[in-house]
Amino acid sequence: MFNIRKISASAASLGASLLLSAITVTATAQQTTPVLEVTGSYGEGQFGQNVSAGWSFTTNQRITVDALDAFDPSITGDVRLYDASGLIASATLTTSDIQVGSPVPFYSQSITPVYLQNHHTYYIVQDMSALTNTLIFASGLVTHPYITYNGSIVEPLLGLDPTIDASSGDYLPAFFGPNFNIHLPEPGLTGLLISSGITGLLCIRRRRRV
Numbered sequence: 683m684f685n686i687r688k689i690s691a692s693a694a695s696l697g698a699s700l701l702l703s704a705i706t707v708t709a710t711a712q713q714t715t716p717v718l719e720v721t722g723s724y725g726e727g728q729f730g731q732n733v734s735a736g737w738s739f740t741t742n743q744r745i746t747v748d749a750l751d752a753f754d755p756s757i758t759g760d761v762r763l764y765d766a767s768g769l770i771a772s773a774t775l776t777t778s779d780i781q782v783g784s785p786v787p788f789y790s791q792s793i794t795p796v797y798l799q800n801h802h803t804y805y806i807v808q809d810m811s812a813l814t815n816t817l818i819f820a821s822g823l824v825t826h827p828y829i830t831y832n833g834s835i836v837e838p839l840l841g842l843d844p845t846i847d848a849s850s851g852d853y854l855p856a857f858f859g860p861n862f863n864i865h866l867p868e869p870g871l872t873g874l875l876i877s878s879g880i881t882g883l884l885c886i887r888r889r890r891r892v
Contacts, residue, residue: 732840759789761773807835817859
């Protein structure tokens with residue numbers, strides 16, 4: 683059904699990606715980070731027709747999504763996040779949005795934070811025109827431990843919410859036009875909150891003994 687025209691191939695540096703992640707985690711109290719990065723070789727392709735394309739994933743714990751991303755929003759930048767029950771979040775990105783991620787950057791736009799359940803399947807797609815670039819045959823795919831990449835999804839026409847890959851998986855791993863960011867708390871903050879909770883519990887018990 684699809685005959686993607688591969689227009690280029692590139693290679694990325696895993697070391698640069700890991701270094702950036704380390705800097706990001708230690709430099710800010712609250713931050714967002716792209717949930718998926720391509721650290722190896724990949725191709726850039728165009729569908730040659732209008733499609734709704736992206737990928738599916740399963741959460742490994744409850745997460746907060748606070749931005750949606752697109753690799754190439756120069757022509758069509760509509761990105762949607764949804765599950766089997768319907769739309770959860772959407773955004774229309776442009777090349778005026780900031781770029782995040784390394785070594786492959788994505789344009790990113792903040793959204794009102796939404797919460798995704800643990801152990802649940804979700805889908806993220808971008809409306810892609812005939813000339814929209816998307817990443818295909820991606821090697822060195824790195825996802826945040828909070829999610830598991832399931833595979834590509836695509837159907838012809840814009841504005842659809844596909845749950846299958848009508849290309850029969852011919853371009854896996856793909857289609858990394860859309861991406862999203864998750865909110866991460868400051869390292870050590872969780873431990874501080876737990877410690878405070880334990881201290882409070884001890885105080886309560888002491889008062890009950892008096």
